[in-house]
Amino acid sequence: MSDYLILSKVTKVYPSPKGPAVIVKDFDLSIPQGQFVSIIGHSGCGKSTVLSMIAGLSNITSGGIILAGRELSGAGPDRGVVFQSPCLLPWLTAFDNVMLGVNQVFFTAPKYERRQIAEYYLSVVGLAEAMHKRPAELSAGMRQRVGIARAFALSPKVLLLDEPFGMLDSLTRYELQQVLLELWRKDRKTAVMVTHDVDEALFLSDRIVMMTSGPEAEVGDILSVPFTRPRERQAVMAHPDYYRLREHLISFLENHGTKKAPATQPAPKTVEPLPKSEEPTELLVQ
Amino acid sequence: MAFLELSNVSKTYGTKQNRTEVLNDINLSIERGEFVAIVGYSGAGKTTLLSIIAGLIKADHGTVRLNDLDITAPGPDRGVVFQNYSLLPWLSVHENILLAVAQIFPNWSEAKKKAHTERYIALVNLTPARDKKPSELSGGMRQRVSLARALAMDPQILLLDEPLSALDALTRATLQDEIESIWRQDKKTVLLITNDVDEGILLADRIIPLTAGPNATLGPAIPVDLERPRNRKELNHNPTFQDIRRQVINYLLGGGAKRRATVTKKLPLPDIEPEDLSVPRGMFQFRRGPIRRREIQREAVQLQAGQ
Numbered sequence: 001m002s003d004y005l006i007l008s009k010v011t012k013v014y015p016s017p018k019g020p021a022v023i024v025k026d027f028d029l030s031i032p033q034g035q036f037v038s039i040i041g042h043s044g045c046g047k048s049t050v051l052s053m054i055a056g057l058s059n060i061t062s063g064g065i066i067l068a069g070r071e072l073s074g075a076g077p078d079r080g081v082v083f084q085s086p087c088l089l090p091w092l093t094a095f096d097n098v099m100l101g102v103n104q105v106f107f108t109a110p111k112y113e114r115r116q117i118a119e120y121y122l123s124v125v126g127l128a129e130a131m132h133k134r135p136a137e138l139s140a141g142m143r144q145r146v147g148i149a150r151a152f153a154l155s156p157k158v159l160l161l162d163e164p165f166g167m168l169d170s171l172t173r174y175e176l177q178q179v180l181l182e183l184w185r186k187d188r189k190t191a192v193m194v195t196h197d198v199d200e201a202l203f204l205s206d207r208i209v210m211m212t213s214g215p216e217a218e219v220g221d222i223l224s225v226p227f228t229r230p231r232e233r234q235a236v237m238a239h240p241d242y243y244r245l246r247e248h249l250i251s252f253l254e255n256h257g258t259k260k261a262p263a264t265q266p267a268p269k270t271v272e273p274l275p276k277s278e279e280p281t282e283l284l285v286q
Numbered sequence: 287m288a289f290l291e292l293s294n295v296s297k298t299y300g301t302k303q304n305r306t307e308v309l310n311d312i313n314l315s316i317e318r319g320e321f322v323a324i325v326g327y328s329g330a331g332k333t334t335l336l337s338i339i340a341g342l343i344k345a346d347h348g349t350v351r352l353n354d355l356d357i358t359a360p361g362p363d364r365g366v367v368f369q370n371y372s373l374l375p376w377l378s379v380h381e382n383i384l385l386a387v388a389q390i391f392p393n394w395s396e397a398k399k400k401a402h403t404e405r406y407i408a409l410v411n412l413t414p415a416r417d418k419k420p421s422e423l424s425g426g427m428r429q430r431v432s433l434a435r436a437l438a439m440d441p442q443i444l445l446l447d448e449p450l451s452a453l454d455a456l457t458r459a460t461l462q463d464e465i466e467s468i469w470r471q472d473k474k475t476v477l478l479i480t481n482d483v484d485e486g487i488l489l490a491d492r493i494i495p496l497t498a499g500p501n502a503t504l505g506p507a508i509p510v511d512l513e514r515p516r517n518r519k520e521l522n523h524n525p526t527f528q529d530i531r532r533q534v535i536n537y538l539l540g541g542g543a544k545r546r547a548t549v550t551k552k553l554p555l556p557d558i559e560p561e562d563l564s565v566p567r568g569m570f571q572f573r574r575g576p577i578r579r580r581e582i583q584r585e586a587v588q589l590q591a592g593q
Contacts, residue, residue, distance in 0.1 A: 043454045253455075
Protein backbone atom coordinates (compact mmCIF):
# COMPACT_ATOMS: atom_id res chain seq x y z
CA MET A 1 0.00 0.00 0.00
CA SER A 2 2.87 2.31 -0.80
CA ASP A 3 1.11 3.70 -3.84
CA TYR A 4 -0.07 7.22 -3.24
CA LEU A 5 -1.82 8.03 -6.49
CA ILE A 6 -3.58 5.20 -8.28
CA LEU A 7 -5.33 5.41 -11.63
CA SER A 8 -7.34 2.29 -12.28
CA LYS A 9 -8.95 1.54 -15.66
CA VAL A 10 -9.51 5.22 -16.27
CA THR A 11 -11.50 5.74 -19.46
CA LYS A 12 -12.71 8.90 -21.14
CA VAL A 13 -15.44 8.88 -23.77
CA TYR A 14 -16.72 12.04 -25.48
CA PRO A 15 -20.01 11.97 -27.32
CA SER A 16 -19.59 12.93 -30.95
CA PRO A 17 -21.93 13.12 -33.96
CA LYS A 18 -20.47 9.84 -35.22
CA GLY A 19 -21.13 8.05 -31.93
CA PRO A 20 -19.03 7.97 -28.77
CA ALA A 21 -15.33 8.75 -29.26
CA VAL A 22 -13.06 6.86 -26.87
CA ILE A 23 -10.15 9.19 -26.08
CA VAL A 24 -8.42 7.29 -23.30
CA LYS A 25 -9.04 3.62 -22.62
CA ASP A 26 -8.22 1.58 -19.49
CA PHE A 27 -5.38 3.79 -18.32
CA ASP A 28 -3.64 2.11 -15.37
CA LEU A 29 -0.89 3.78 -13.38
CA SER A 30 0.31 3.64 -9.76
CA ILE A 31 2.65 6.23 -8.33
CA PRO A 32 4.39 5.91 -4.94
CA GLN A 33 4.63 9.01 -2.76
CA GLY A 34 7.39 11.38 -3.76
CA GLN A 35 7.84 10.09 -7.27
CA PHE A 36 8.08 12.31 -10.33
CA VAL A 37 6.34 10.73 -13.30
CA SER A 38 6.18 12.11 -16.84
CA ILE A 39 3.59 11.19 -19.41
CA ILE A 40 4.94 11.59 -22.90
CA GLY A 41 3.07 11.38 -26.20
CA HIS A 42 2.12 13.39 -29.25
CA SER A 43 -0.22 16.38 -29.23
CA GLY A 44 -3.77 15.11 -29.24
CA CYS A 45 -3.00 11.66 -27.84
CA GLY A 46 -5.08 12.28 -24.73
CA LYS A 47 -2.29 12.87 -22.23
CA SER A 48 -3.71 16.21 -21.13
CA THR A 49 -7.10 14.55 -20.75
CA VAL A 50 -5.57 12.11 -18.25
CA LEU A 51 -4.06 15.00 -16.33
CA SER A 52 -7.27 17.00 -16.21
CA MET A 53 -9.10 13.93 -14.96
CA ILE A 54 -6.62 13.67 -12.07
CA ALA A 55 -7.09 17.39 -11.47
CA GLY A 56 -10.83 16.84 -11.37
CA LEU A 57 -11.41 19.33 -14.18
CA SER A 58 -12.78 16.68 -16.48
CA ASN A 59 -15.18 13.87 -15.56
CA ILE A 60 -14.10 10.26 -15.67
CA THR A 61 -16.36 8.10 -17.86
CA SER A 62 -15.37 4.89 -16.09
CA GLY A 63 -12.62 3.72 -13.77
CA GLY A 64 -11.36 5.52 -10.68
CA ILE A 65 -8.57 7.65 -9.28
CA ILE A 66 -7.41 7.24 -5.68
CA LEU A 67 -5.20 9.84 -4.00
CA ALA A 68 -3.82 9.16 -0.51
CA GLY A 69 -6.41 6.46 0.13
CA ARG A 70 -9.45 8.46 -0.99
CA GLU A 71 -11.27 8.37 -4.29
CA LEU A 72 -11.22 11.72 -6.02
CA SER A 73 -14.30 13.61 -7.06
CA GLY A 74 -14.16 17.14 -8.36
CA ALA A 75 -11.29 19.61 -8.27
CA GLY A 76 -9.56 20.69 -5.08
CA PRO A 77 -6.50 22.48 -3.70
CA ASP A 78 -4.90 19.16 -2.73
CA ARG A 79 -3.89 18.94 -6.38
CA GLY A 80 -1.78 21.85 -7.60
CA VAL A 81 -1.89 22.42 -11.34
CA VAL A 82 0.64 24.27 -13.49
CA PHE A 83 -0.88 24.95 -16.89
CA GLN A 84 0.86 25.59 -20.17
CA SER A 85 0.03 29.27 -19.86
CA PRO A 86 -0.26 30.27 -16.23
CA CYS A 87 -3.80 31.78 -16.23
CA LEU A 88 -2.98 34.64 -13.85
CA LEU A 89 -5.53 37.30 -13.01
CA PRO A 90 -4.29 40.31 -14.98
CA TRP A 91 -5.45 42.94 -12.48
CA LEU A 92 -3.56 41.38 -9.55
CA THR A 93 0.18 41.48 -8.95
CA ALA A 94 2.21 38.26 -8.99
CA PHE A 95 2.14 38.32 -5.18
CA ASP A 96 -1.63 38.79 -4.98
CA ASN A 97 -2.15 36.03 -7.53
CA VAL A 98 -0.28 33.62 -5.27
CA MET A 99 -2.01 34.97 -2.13
CA LEU A 100 -5.42 34.24 -3.63
CA GLY A 101 -4.92 30.51 -3.23
CA VAL A 102 -2.81 30.74 -0.07
CA ASN A 103 -5.59 32.67 1.72
CA GLN A 104 -7.99 29.86 0.88
CA VAL A 105 -6.06 26.81 2.05
CA PHE A 106 -4.28 28.45 4.99
CA PHE A 107 -7.31 30.40 6.23
CA THR A 108 -6.60 29.38 9.82
CA ALA A 109 -3.05 30.77 9.76
CA PRO A 110 -2.29 34.37 10.72
CA LYS A 111 -1.91 36.85 7.88
CA TYR A 112 1.83 37.37 8.32
CA GLU A 113 2.44 33.65 7.89
CA ARG A 114 0.40 33.54 4.71
CA ARG A 115 2.44 36.44 3.36
CA GLN A 116 5.65 34.63 4.30
CA ILE A 117 4.57 31.57 2.34
CA ALA A 118 3.86 33.58 -0.80
CA GLU A 119 7.07 35.59 -0.47
CA TYR A 120 9.12 32.47 0.08
CA TYR A 121 7.94 30.62 -3.01
CA LEU A 122 8.09 33.68 -5.24
CA SER A 123 11.68 34.27 -4.12
CA VAL A 124 12.69 30.68 -4.76
CA VAL A 125 11.46 30.86 -8.36
CA GLY A 126 13.54 34.00 -8.85
CA LEU A 127 10.90 36.70 -8.59
CA ALA A 128 12.08 38.37 -5.36
CA GLU A 129 12.38 41.73 -7.10
CA ALA A 130 9.41 41.41 -9.41
CA MET A 131 6.72 39.99 -7.13
CA HIS A 132 4.73 43.20 -7.00
CA LYS A 133 4.43 43.54 -10.74
CA ARG A 134 1.31 42.72 -12.74
CA PRO A 135 1.35 39.86 -15.27
CA ALA A 136 1.45 42.33 -18.20
CA GLU A 137 4.79 43.66 -16.96
CA LEU A 138 6.34 40.20 -16.81
CA SER A 139 7.83 38.12 -19.61
CA ALA A 140 6.29 34.77 -20.54
CA GLY A 141 9.03 32.94 -18.64
CA MET A 142 8.43 35.05 -15.51
CA ARG A 143 4.67 34.50 -15.68
CA GLN A 144 5.28 30.78 -15.81
CA ARG A 145 7.46 31.16 -12.70
CA VAL A 146 4.49 32.73 -10.92
CA GLY A 147 2.39 29.74 -12.00
CA ILE A 148 4.92 27.34 -10.50
CA ALA A 149 5.20 29.33 -7.24
CA ARG A 150 1.40 29.42 -6.97
CA ALA A 151 1.11 25.65 -7.30
CA PHE A 152 3.86 24.91 -4.74
CA ALA A 153 2.66 27.53 -2.24
CA LEU A 154 -0.56 25.59 -1.65
CA SER A 155 1.40 22.50 -0.43
CA PRO A 156 -0.70 20.20 -2.59
CA LYS A 157 -0.59 16.43 -2.15
CA VAL A 158 0.20 16.01 -5.78
CA LEU A 159 1.54 18.40 -8.36
CA LEU A 160 0.13 18.25 -11.89
CA LEU A 161 2.10 19.88 -14.69
CA ASP A 162 0.51 20.19 -18.12
CA GLU A 163 3.31 20.93 -20.60
CA PRO A 164 4.52 23.62 -18.19
CA PHE A 165 7.28 24.88 -20.46
CA GLY A 166 5.68 24.21 -23.83
CA MET A 167 5.26 27.88 -24.67
CA LEU A 168 8.82 28.87 -23.82
CA ASP A 169 11.92 28.74 -25.99
CA SER A 170 14.22 25.85 -25.32
CA LEU A 171 16.82 27.80 -23.38
CA THR A 172 14.37 29.52 -21.03
CA ARG A 173 12.91 26.05 -20.63
CA TYR A 174 16.26 24.76 -19.36
CA GLU A 175 16.36 27.49 -16.74
CA LEU A 176 12.85 26.82 -15.49
CA GLN A 177 13.37 23.06 -15.40
CA GLN A 178 16.22 23.77 -13.01
CA VAL A 179 13.96 26.00 -10.89
CA LEU A 180 11.28 23.31 -10.81
CA LEU A 181 13.76 20.61 -9.87
CA GLU A 182 15.19 22.79 -7.12
CA LEU A 183 11.74 23.34 -5.59
CA TRP A 184 10.78 19.73 -6.02
CA ARG A 185 13.99 18.54 -4.34
CA LYS A 186 13.06 20.47 -1.19
CA ASP A 187 9.76 18.80 -0.48
CA ARG A 188 9.59 15.83 -2.85
CA LYS A 189 6.01 16.27 -3.93
CA THR A 190 4.44 13.48 -5.89
CA ALA A 191 4.30 14.94 -9.38
CA VAL A 192 2.76 14.05 -12.72
CA MET A 193 3.96 16.00 -15.74
CA VAL A 194 2.66 15.87 -19.29
CA THR A 195 5.18 16.79 -21.97
CA HIS A 196 6.32 16.00 -25.48
CA ASP A 197 9.89 17.10 -24.83
CA VAL A 198 12.09 14.01 -24.49
CA ASP A 199 14.97 15.83 -22.79
CA GLU A 200 12.65 17.45 -20.27
CA ALA A 201 11.16 14.09 -19.32
CA LEU A 202 14.59 12.49 -18.90
CA PHE A 203 15.98 15.34 -16.87
CA LEU A 204 13.10 15.66 -14.42
CA SER A 205 11.41 12.33 -13.90
CA ASP A 206 11.86 9.03 -12.09
CA ARG A 207 9.60 7.22 -14.52
CA ILE A 208 8.38 8.04 -18.01
CA VAL A 209 5.04 6.73 -19.21
CA MET A 210 4.75 6.59 -22.99
CA MET A 211 1.22 6.92 -24.29
CA THR A 212 0.09 5.50 -27.59
CA SER A 213 -1.61 7.88 -29.99
CA GLY A 214 -5.34 8.35 -29.61
CA PRO A 215 -8.11 7.50 -30.09
CA GLU A 216 -8.24 4.80 -27.41
CA ALA A 217 -4.91 5.92 -26.02
CA GLU A 218 -3.39 3.75 -23.31
CA VAL A 219 -0.06 3.16 -21.61
CA GLY A 220 2.33 1.97 -24.30
CA ASP A 221 5.47 1.50 -22.32
CA ILE A 222 7.06 2.65 -19.06
CA LEU A 223 10.70 3.61 -18.74
CA SER A 224 12.47 4.08 -15.44
CA VAL A 225 15.12 6.75 -15.38
CA PRO A 226 18.28 5.64 -13.55
CA PHE A 227 19.98 9.01 -12.98
CA THR A 228 20.81 9.80 -9.35
CA ARG A 229 19.51 12.90 -7.62
CA PRO A 230 20.22 15.74 -7.16
CA ARG A 231 20.63 16.05 -10.89
CA GLU A 232 22.70 18.48 -12.82
CA ARG A 233 22.04 18.88 -16.51
CA GLN A 234 25.59 18.51 -17.74
CA ALA A 235 26.13 15.42 -15.62
CA VAL A 236 22.85 13.85 -16.72
CA MET A 237 23.70 14.44 -20.37
CA ALA A 238 27.12 12.91 -19.90
CA HIS A 239 25.63 9.77 -18.33
CA PRO A 240 26.49 6.74 -20.51
CA ASP A 241 22.83 5.72 -20.72
CA TYR A 242 21.43 9.14 -21.56
CA TYR A 243 21.42 8.91 -25.33
CA ARG A 244 20.29 5.31 -25.30
CA LEU A 245 17.20 6.23 -23.28
CA ARG A 246 16.66 9.29 -25.46
CA GLU A 247 16.76 7.18 -28.59
CA HIS A 248 14.31 4.73 -27.04
CA LEU A 249 11.83 7.53 -26.36
CA ILE A 250 12.29 9.16 -29.76
CA SER A 251 11.72 5.90 -31.60
CA PHE A 252 8.57 5.29 -29.56
CA LEU A 253 7.28 8.72 -30.56
CA GLU A 254 8.22 8.21 -34.20
CA ASN A 255 6.50 4.83 -34.35
CA HIS A 256 3.36 6.24 -32.79
CA GLY A 257 3.28 9.45 -34.79
CA THR A 258 -0.18 10.36 -35.99
CA LYS A 259 1.02 11.45 -39.40
CA LYS A 260 3.97 10.21 -41.35
CA ALA A 261 6.19 12.41 -43.49
CA PRO A 262 4.80 13.01 -47.01
CA ALA A 263 5.34 10.18 -49.44
CA THR A 264 7.40 12.31 -51.82
CA GLN A 265 10.25 12.19 -49.38
CA PRO A 266 12.63 9.28 -49.47
CA ALA A 267 12.22 7.21 -46.34
CA PRO A 268 15.23 7.56 -44.03
CA LYS A 269 17.45 4.59 -44.61
CA THR A 270 18.70 2.51 -41.74
CA VAL A 271 22.40 2.63 -42.30
CA GLU A 272 23.47 0.06 -39.78
CA PRO A 273 21.60 -2.18 -37.36
CA LEU A 274 21.50 -0.80 -33.85
CA PRO A 275 24.11 -2.55 -31.78
CA LYS A 276 21.85 -2.33 -28.75
CA SER A 277 18.56 -3.11 -30.39
CA GLU A 278 17.48 -5.73 -27.86
CA GLU A 279 18.77 -3.94 -24.83
CA PRO A 280 16.06 -1.32 -24.18
CA THR A 281 13.68 -4.06 -23.03
CA GLU A 282 15.69 -4.56 -19.88
CA LEU A 283 15.00 -0.96 -18.92
CA LEU A 284 11.31 -1.57 -18.73
CA VAL A 285 9.85 -2.00 -15.32
CA GLN A 286 6.48 -3.34 -16.30
CA MET B 287 36.38 37.39 -48.88
CA ALA B 288 33.49 35.27 -47.69
CA PHE B 289 30.09 35.32 -49.37
CA LEU B 290 28.33 37.01 -46.46
CA GLU B 291 30.59 39.00 -44.19
CA LEU B 292 29.69 40.90 -41.03
CA SER B 293 32.45 42.79 -39.32
CA ASN B 294 32.29 44.57 -35.97
CA VAL B 295 28.54 45.01 -36.19
CA SER B 296 26.89 46.55 -33.15
CA LYS B 297 23.42 47.87 -32.46
CA THR B 298 21.83 49.79 -29.62
CA TYR B 299 18.22 50.77 -29.11
CA GLY B 300 16.89 53.79 -27.25
CA THR B 301 18.55 57.00 -26.19
CA LYS B 302 20.83 57.98 -23.32
CA GLN B 303 19.26 56.65 -20.09
CA ASN B 304 17.17 53.97 -21.73
CA ARG B 305 19.95 52.80 -23.99
CA THR B 306 20.15 49.05 -24.43
CA GLU B 307 23.12 47.54 -26.15
CA VAL B 308 21.64 44.68 -28.10
CA LEU B 309 24.46 43.43 -30.25
CA ASN B 310 28.11 44.03 -29.69
CA ASP B 311 31.01 43.35 -31.99
CA ILE B 312 29.46 40.71 -34.21
CA ASN B 313 31.82 39.08 -36.69
CA LEU B 314 30.47 36.43 -38.99
CA SER B 315 31.46 35.04 -42.34
CA ILE B 316 29.49 32.51 -44.32
CA GLU B 317 30.73 30.78 -47.46
CA ARG B 318 28.61 30.23 -50.55
CA GLY B 319 26.42 27.14 -50.22
CA GLU B 320 26.93 26.86 -46.48
CA PHE B 321 24.14 26.19 -43.97
CA VAL B 322 24.83 28.10 -40.74
CA ALA B 323 22.69 28.09 -37.61
CA ILE B 324 22.81 30.74 -34.91
CA VAL B 325 21.43 29.44 -31.62
CA GLY B 326 20.57 31.69 -28.72
CA TYR B 327 18.09 32.70 -26.02
CA SER B 328 14.97 34.59 -26.94
CA GLY B 329 15.62 38.25 -26.33
CA ALA B 330 19.32 37.80 -27.07
CA GLY B 331 19.10 39.84 -30.26
CA LYS B 332 18.82 37.06 -32.82
CA THR B 333 16.05 38.76 -34.74
CA THR B 334 17.89 42.08 -34.62
CA LEU B 335 20.90 40.41 -36.18
CA LEU B 336 18.82 38.85 -38.92
CA SER B 337 17.00 42.12 -39.60
CA ILE B 338 20.35 43.85 -40.05
CA ILE B 339 21.38 41.26 -42.63
CA ALA B 340 17.99 41.52 -44.30
CA GLY B 341 18.48 45.30 -44.45
CA LEU B 342 15.32 45.99 -42.47
CA ILE B 343 17.26 47.90 -39.82
CA LYS B 344 20.66 49.53 -39.89
CA ALA B 345 23.60 48.65 -37.70
CA ASP B 346 25.13 51.49 -35.65
CA HIS B 347 28.65 50.40 -36.41
CA GLY B 348 30.34 47.88 -38.63
CA THR B 349 29.71 46.64 -42.13
CA VAL B 350 27.55 43.94 -43.66
CA ARG B 351 28.59 42.74 -47.11
CA LEU B 352 26.88 40.18 -49.29
CA ASN B 353 28.82 39.05 -52.34
CA ASP B 354 31.15 42.08 -51.97
CA LEU B 355 28.31 44.60 -51.91
CA ASP B 356 27.34 46.63 -48.84
CA ILE B 357 23.86 45.93 -47.54
CA THR B 358 21.92 49.14 -46.97
CA ALA B 359 18.31 48.24 -47.72
CA PRO B 360 16.11 45.16 -48.12
CA GLY B 361 16.43 43.45 -51.47
CA PRO B 362 15.35 40.36 -53.38
CA ASP B 363 18.83 38.86 -53.14
CA ARG B 364 17.92 37.89 -49.55
CA GLY B 365 14.85 35.74 -49.00
CA VAL B 366 13.43 35.92 -45.49
CA VAL B 367 11.12 33.46 -43.72
CA PHE B 368 9.65 34.86 -40.52
CA GLN B 369 8.21 32.96 -37.58
CA ASN B 370 4.77 34.50 -38.13
CA TYR B 371 4.56 33.61 -41.86
CA SER B 372 3.63 37.17 -43.02
CA LEU B 373 1.28 36.05 -45.78
CA LEU B 374 -1.42 38.26 -47.29
CA PRO B 375 -4.66 36.85 -45.87
CA TRP B 376 -6.87 37.75 -48.85
CA LEU B 377 -4.68 35.98 -51.41
CA SER B 378 -4.54 32.24 -52.03
CA VAL B 379 -1.36 30.20 -51.70
CA HIS B 380 -0.76 30.51 -55.41
CA GLU B 381 -1.43 34.26 -55.49
CA ASN B 382 0.79 34.93 -52.50
CA ILE B 383 3.76 33.34 -54.23
CA LEU B 384 2.92 34.76 -57.66
CA LEU B 385 2.94 38.24 -56.15
CA ALA B 386 6.58 37.84 -55.15
CA VAL B 387 7.52 36.21 -58.45
CA ALA B 388 5.90 39.02 -60.47
CA GLN B 389 7.77 41.58 -58.41
CA ILE B 390 11.18 39.99 -58.87
CA PHE B 391 10.83 38.86 -62.49
CA PRO B 392 8.66 41.55 -64.13
CA ASN B 393 9.99 40.79 -67.61
CA TRP B 394 8.90 37.20 -67.66
CA SER B 395 5.82 36.15 -69.63
CA GLU B 396 2.67 35.36 -67.65
CA ALA B 397 3.01 31.68 -68.49
CA LYS B 398 6.57 31.54 -67.24
CA LYS B 399 5.69 33.28 -63.97
CA LYS B 400 2.82 30.83 -63.44
CA ALA B 401 4.97 27.79 -64.19
CA HIS B 402 7.70 29.06 -61.86
CA THR B 403 5.16 29.56 -59.08
CA GLU B 404 3.69 26.07 -59.55
CA ARG B 405 7.14 24.55 -59.39
CA TYR B 406 7.82 25.98 -55.95
CA ILE B 407 4.35 25.07 -54.67
CA ALA B 408 5.13 21.49 -55.70
CA LEU B 409 8.54 21.67 -54.06
CA VAL B 410 6.96 22.23 -50.64
CA ASN B 411 4.20 19.65 -51.28
CA LEU B 412 1.35 22.15 -51.37
CA THR B 413 -0.11 21.50 -54.84
CA PRO B 414 -3.41 20.16 -53.40
CA ALA B 415 -3.83 23.36 -51.36
CA ARG B 416 -2.80 25.86 -54.05
CA ASP B 417 -6.16 27.69 -54.08
CA LYS B 418 -6.64 27.91 -50.33
CA LYS B 419 -6.38 31.13 -48.32
CA PRO B 420 -3.90 31.28 -45.42
CA SER B 421 -6.76 31.13 -42.89
CA GLU B 422 -7.71 27.70 -44.26
CA LEU B 423 -4.21 26.32 -43.72
CA SER B 424 -2.54 24.87 -40.65
CA GLY B 425 0.53 26.54 -39.15
CA GLY B 426 2.86 24.07 -40.82
CA MET B 427 1.27 24.63 -44.23
CA ARG B 428 1.45 28.42 -43.85
CA GLN B 429 5.12 28.13 -43.06
CA ARG B 430 5.53 26.04 -46.21
CA VAL B 431 3.95 28.83 -48.27
CA SER B 432 6.30 31.33 -46.69
CA LEU B 433 9.26 29.08 -47.50
CA ALA B 434 8.11 28.55 -51.11
CA ARG B 435 7.71 32.30 -51.54
CA ALA B 436 11.23 32.96 -50.31
CA LEU B 437 12.69 30.23 -52.54
CA ALA B 438 10.72 31.30 -55.63
CA MET B 439 12.47 34.67 -55.52
CA ASP B 440 15.67 32.75 -56.16
CA PRO B 441 17.61 34.71 -53.53
CA GLN B 442 21.35 34.46 -53.08
CA ILE B 443 20.89 33.73 -49.41
CA LEU B 444 17.96 32.40 -47.43
CA LEU B 445 17.42 33.91 -43.99
CA LEU B 446 15.25 31.82 -41.68
CA ASP B 447 14.11 33.55 -38.48
CA GLU B 448 12.88 30.81 -36.11
CA PRO B 449 10.69 29.45 -38.88
CA LEU B 450 9.49 26.43 -36.94
CA SER B 451 9.22 27.74 -33.38
CA ALA B 452 5.45 28.14 -33.46
CA LEU B 453 4.78 24.59 -34.70
CA ASP B 454 4.17 21.41 -32.71
CA ALA B 455 6.91 18.81 -32.44
CA LEU B 456 5.65 16.48 -35.19
CA THR B 457 5.06 19.18 -37.81
CA ARG B 458 8.38 20.71 -36.90
CA ALA B 459 10.20 17.44 -37.53
CA THR B 460 8.51 17.02 -40.93
CA LEU B 461 9.40 20.56 -41.99
CA GLN B 462 12.99 20.20 -40.77
CA ASP B 463 13.36 17.19 -43.05
CA GLU B 464 11.85 19.16 -45.93
CA ILE B 465 14.12 22.14 -45.43
CA GLU B 466 17.11 19.82 -45.40
CA SER B 467 16.13 18.00 -48.57
CA ILE B 468 15.39 21.29 -50.39
CA TRP B 469 18.75 22.63 -49.27
CA ARG B 470 20.51 19.50 -50.55
CA GLN B 471 18.80 19.94 -53.92
CA ASP B 472 19.68 23.53 -54.65
CA LYS B 473 22.56 24.27 -52.27
CA LYS B 474 21.49 27.77 -51.36
CA THR B 475 23.41 29.63 -48.72
CA VAL B 476 21.22 29.50 -45.60
CA LEU B 477 21.35 31.34 -42.30
CA LEU B 478 19.02 29.79 -39.75
CA ILE B 479 18.21 31.50 -36.48
CA THR B 480 16.77 29.23 -33.82
CA ASN B 481 16.51 28.59 -30.09
CA ASP B 482 16.46 24.83 -30.58
CA VAL B 483 19.89 23.25 -30.30
CA ASP B 484 18.74 19.98 -31.89
CA GLU B 485 17.29 21.76 -34.88
CA GLY B 486 20.63 23.48 -35.43
CA ILE B 487 22.59 20.23 -35.23
CA LEU B 488 20.18 18.43 -37.52
CA LEU B 489 20.33 21.02 -40.28
CA ALA B 490 23.49 23.09 -40.18
CA ASP B 491 27.10 22.74 -41.30
CA ARG B 492 28.15 25.07 -38.54
CA ILE B 493 26.53 26.20 -35.29
CA ILE B 494 27.32 29.53 -33.74
CA PRO B 495 26.00 30.24 -30.24
CA LEU B 496 24.83 33.78 -29.47
CA THR B 497 25.36 34.71 -25.83
CA ALA B 498 22.48 36.07 -23.77
CA GLY B 499 21.73 39.75 -24.35
CA PRO B 500 22.06 42.63 -23.72
CA ASN B 501 25.39 43.09 -25.40
CA ALA B 502 25.10 39.77 -27.15
CA THR B 503 28.01 38.53 -29.17
CA LEU B 504 28.74 35.40 -31.16
CA GLY B 505 30.63 32.53 -29.58
CA PRO B 506 33.06 30.23 -31.35
CA ALA B 507 31.64 28.38 -34.35
CA ILE B 508 31.16 24.67 -33.81
CA PRO B 509 31.43 22.62 -37.00
CA VAL B 510 28.86 19.85 -37.41
CA ASP B 511 30.72 16.98 -39.04
CA LEU B 512 27.81 14.65 -39.46
CA GLU B 513 26.92 12.89 -42.68
CA ARG B 514 23.73 13.85 -44.48
CA PRO B 515 20.94 12.99 -44.57
CA ARG B 516 20.85 13.00 -40.81
CA ASN B 517 18.38 10.88 -38.93
CA ARG B 518 16.99 12.27 -35.70
CA LYS B 519 16.81 8.87 -34.06
CA GLU B 520 20.09 7.39 -35.25
CA LEU B 521 22.06 10.49 -34.28
CA ASN B 522 21.55 9.57 -30.65
CA HIS B 523 24.18 6.88 -30.67
CA ASN B 524 26.61 8.95 -32.68
CA PRO B 525 29.42 10.16 -30.39
CA THR B 526 30.07 13.20 -32.60
CA PHE B 527 26.44 14.28 -32.21
CA GLN B 528 26.62 13.84 -28.45
CA ASP B 529 29.80 15.85 -28.30
CA ILE B 530 28.48 18.73 -30.43
CA ARG B 531 25.27 18.85 -28.44
CA ARG B 532 27.20 18.97 -25.18
CA GLN B 533 29.46 21.76 -26.45
CA VAL B 534 26.61 23.98 -27.63
CA ILE B 535 24.47 23.49 -24.52
CA ASN B 536 27.43 23.98 -22.19
CA TYR B 537 28.37 27.16 -23.97
CA LEU B 538 24.85 28.55 -23.77
CA LEU B 539 24.21 27.51 -20.17
CA GLY B 540 27.55 28.18 -18.62
CA GLY B 541 30.89 29.28 -20.06
CA GLY B 542 29.84 31.87 -22.57
CA ALA B 543 26.71 33.07 -20.82
CA LYS B 544 27.18 35.90 -18.40
CA ARG B 545 26.34 34.58 -14.97
CA ARG B 546 24.37 36.86 -12.75
CA ALA B 547 25.74 37.18 -9.24
CA THR B 548 23.67 35.46 -6.58
CA VAL B 549 23.22 36.26 -2.92
CA THR B 550 21.97 33.81 -0.33
CA LYS B 551 19.27 35.05 1.97
CA LYS B 552 17.35 33.32 4.72
CA LEU B 553 13.61 33.58 4.33
CA PRO B 554 11.03 32.40 6.86
CA LEU B 555 8.73 29.60 5.70
CA PRO B 556 5.95 28.59 8.11
CA ASP B 557 5.71 24.79 8.17
CA ILE B 558 1.94 24.41 8.38
CA GLU B 559 -0.55 21.99 6.89
CA PRO B 560 -3.10 23.26 4.39
CA GLU B 561 -6.72 22.94 5.54
CA ASP B 562 -9.03 20.43 3.94
CA LEU B 563 -11.52 22.69 2.18
CA SER B 564 -13.99 19.88 1.52
CA VAL B 565 -14.79 19.81 5.26
CA PRO B 566 -17.29 22.52 6.21
CA ARG B 567 -15.61 25.37 8.06
CA GLY B 568 -16.34 25.52 11.75
CA MET B 569 -15.43 28.11 14.35
CA PHE B 570 -13.15 25.65 16.15
CA GLN B 571 -10.72 25.75 13.24
CA PHE B 572 -10.15 29.46 13.73
CA ARG B 573 -9.52 28.91 17.40
CA ARG B 574 -6.97 26.17 17.07
CA GLY B 575 -5.15 27.57 14.03
CA PRO B 576 -3.35 25.49 11.43
CA ILE B 577 -1.66 22.15 12.12
CA ARG B 578 2.02 22.81 12.60
CA ARG B 579 4.57 20.24 11.59
CA ARG B 580 7.47 22.21 13.00
CA GLU B 581 8.09 25.73 14.18
CA ILE B 582 8.82 28.44 11.67
CA GLN B 583 12.10 27.73 10.01
CA ARG B 584 14.31 29.87 7.90
CA GLU B 585 15.22 28.46 4.54
CA ALA B 586 18.27 29.55 2.60
CA VAL B 587 17.29 30.90 -0.81
CA GLN B 588 19.63 31.86 -3.61
CA LEU B 589 18.55 35.16 -5.10
CA GLN B 590 19.81 36.73 -8.23
CA ALA B 591 21.33 40.06 -7.42
CA GLY B 592 20.28 43.05 -9.45
CA GLN B 593 17.44 41.31 -11.19
